[in-house]
Amino acid sequence: ITLQMSTLVKDLSFPELGYTYSALEPHIDAMTMEIHYTRHHKAYFDNLQNAVKGTEMAEVPFLELLRNISRYPVAVRNNGGGHYNHELFWSLLSANGGGMPQGALLDAIVKKYNSFEEFKEKFSDAAKTRFGSGWAWLMVKSDGSLAVSSTPNQDNPYMDVTECRGIPVLGLDVWEHAYYLKYQNKRPDYVSAFWNVINWRQVEKYYDDAIKSL
Numbered sequence: 001i002t003l004q005m006s007t008l009v010k011d012l013s014f015p016e017l018g019y020t021y022s023a024l025e026p027h028i029d030a031m032t033m034e035i036h037y038t039r040h041h042k043a044y045f046d047n048l049q050n051a052v053k054g055t056e057m058a059e060v061p062f063l064e065l066l067r068n069i070s071r072y073p074v075a076v077r078n079n080g081g082g083h084y085n086h087e088l089f090w091s092l093l094s095a096n097g098g099g100m101p102q103g104a105l106l107d108a109i110v111k112k113y114n115s116f117e118e119f120k121e122k123f124s125d126a127a128k129t130r131f132g133s134g135w136a137w138l139m140v141k142s143d144g145s146l147a148v149s150s151t152p153n154q155d156n157p158y159m160d161v162t163e164c165r166g167i168p169v170l171g172l173d174v175w176e177h178a179y180y181l182k183y184q185n186k187r188p189d190y191v192s193a194f195w196n197v198i199n200w201r202q203v204e205k206y207y208d209d210a211i212k213s214l
Contacts, residue, residue, distance in 0.1 A: 044082030
């Protein structure tokens with residue numbers, strides 16, 4: 001999956017997963033993956049296109065739309081966020097995931113959080129304590145430092161409506177549709193399972209790209 005940040009909103013395409021629905025078993029079950037991808041994400045994508053069709057919003061680069069989301073209708077905020085958040089999320093998952101990051105990202109995590117384990121606990125807490133539906137994030141802030149936060153609904157750190165802004169490099173979907181079939185109301189178990197499928201090589205790339213863009 002290649003994030004389509006500079007693409008005009010009208011030209012966005014619905015991404016291919018790049019792995020099978022069952023690839024992340026037993027941590028994320030195939031039925032959840034199929035429903036999440038083909039129904040939930042596809043609905044956000046389709047609704048975004050319907051919301052911008054025939055308007056000037058269709059001609060805006062996707063990243064610019066997200067960064068100035070307060071100017072746009074709530075349908076664009078919800079569905080634009082829903083599309084971006086899921087496209088990022090799918091790209092961060094791998095059947096060969098887990099472990100921990102290396103290189104510059106690990107150094108930055110240790111510098112900020114003292115150890116990878118302390119970071120893992122802070123990120124997990126952000127995911128577990130997000131009230132209702134939303135996301136947990138690791139981002140690069142404008143000064144190059146890392147931050148962990150969570151956002152409600154389909155908001156994300158790019159948006160000018162969020163308290164903690166930055167470039168997302170890791171995100172976890174904690175909407176119930178992301179885990180309820182397998183984990184029911186046990187969100188902490190789903191959060192724990194997530195660490196087994198993170199594609200840290202991809203997160204490292206997003207981190208490097210974010211640092212270069214500052």
